[in-house]
Amino acid sequence: MSSPTGPASGLPVRMPRPRQPGRHRRPEPLAAPEGAPALVLAVPGTPRAGVRGLAEEVVSIARSELPGLDARIGYVDGDDAEFPTLQAVLAHAADERTARYEQALAAGVEAKAPEGPVAVVVPLLAGPDNALLRQIRQALMDSRVAAELTDVLGPHPLLAEALHVRLSEAGLARADRARLFTVATAADGIVLAAVGGEEAVQAAGITGMLLAARLAVPVMAAALDQEGSITSVAEQLRASGSQQLALAPYLIGPEIDATLVAEAAKEAGCSAAEALGPYPAIGKLALAKYTSALGIAPQQPQGAAH
Numbered sequence: 001m002s003s004p005t006g007p008a009s010g011l012p013v014r015m016p017r018p019r020q021p022g023r024h025r026r027p028e029p030l031a032a033p034e035g036a037p038a039l040v041l042a043v044p045g046t047p048r049a050g051v052r053g054l055a056e057e058v059v060s061i062a063r064s065e066l067p068g069l070d071a072r073i074g075y076v077d078g079d080d081a082e083f084p085t086l087q088a089v090l091a092h093a094a095d096e097r098t099a100r101y102e103q104a105l106a107a108g109v110e111a112k113a114p115e116g117p118v119a120v121v122v123p124l125l126a127g128p129d130n131a132l133l134r135q136i137r138q139a140l141m142d143s144r145v146a147a148e149l150t151d152v153l154g155p156h157p158l159l160a161e162a163l164h165v166r167l168s169e170a171g172l173a174r175a176d177r178a179r180l181f182t183v184a185t186a187a188d189g190i191v192l193a194a195v196g197g198e199e200a201v202q203a204a205g206i207t208g209m210l211l212a213a214r215l216a217v218p219v220m221a222a223a224l225d226q227e228g229s230i231t232s233v234a235e236q237l238r239a240s241g242s243q244q245l246a247l248a249p250y251l252i253g254p255e256i257d258a259t260l261v262a263e264a265a266k267e268a269g270c271s272a273a274e275a276l277g278p279y280p281a282i283g284k285l286a287l288a289k290y291t292s293a294l295g296i297a298p299q300q301p302q303g304a305a306h
Helices: 049-065 086-106 130-143 157-169 197-215 229-239 258-268 280-294
Strands: 038-043 071-075 119-123 147-149 189-194 219-223 245-249
Touching (some): 038 280, 086 119, 086 130, 119 280, 157 197, 157 245, 157 280, 189 197, 189 229, 189 258, 197 219, 219 229, 229 245, 245 258
Parallel strands (some): 038 071, 038 119, 119 147, 189 219
16 A cells, blocks of 8 residues: 555665766757758769659668758759759758848747848768769859858768678678678678779778778778779789788779779679668768858767677
């Protein structure tokens, strides 16, 4: 029988858990500030249904990480019918912000005049590609909208993690090198294929070092868009003792025709993994570029421990 103040003696009492003070306290969930600029994902390459699905999944991941985020997709080579151009998306975001301000004034609500960038544009690129970045910058200029352009997504440990996962999915690497089993088709040398010339190769090499540490095999970067680069790097790896090579595209996907990856792998005499695609890290890195540009969240996403 219970007393007015609680259960009868001898029964357990459920006490409320005290709030955790100091550094052990669970952080409050982050949300996009009211009126924050839009995140506009700048998608390079030829627009097509598969590319749209990939881009939508990337922005969906970003939205799930930051509730309230206004995330949009602009295609560098869009047609404004099925695939809206980057210029059109930026102009639409600017018009909407002006309309919200005017509606607030008309309703007698005290509102601050819009200031700062209308959007933060994040290139959907793993590494630098000057030709594509020039197109994106030109689109920003043509839009005449106040927008901020971030750096590309890499290099970053999360991209090394994504490359590892894609290689393991293709049976070209162990999912976890700490486990005591082998994969018969596991590669003992990796050609990391980038696009964007020598600068892109150098940037890919940084992520390549992180990938080499994960796989405990040599990784060398090469350029898909430079004739002979992939074959030359494959020969160097074989000369250093690697016998079973794999090609890992340091690409998200839309940047280049997928047949070029297959052709390069054939020339190098090795198997190839899939491009990074909408791996969860891509959405998280796109959001990290956005929040860093605005000073919303100084913390960068961390890679999984392996």
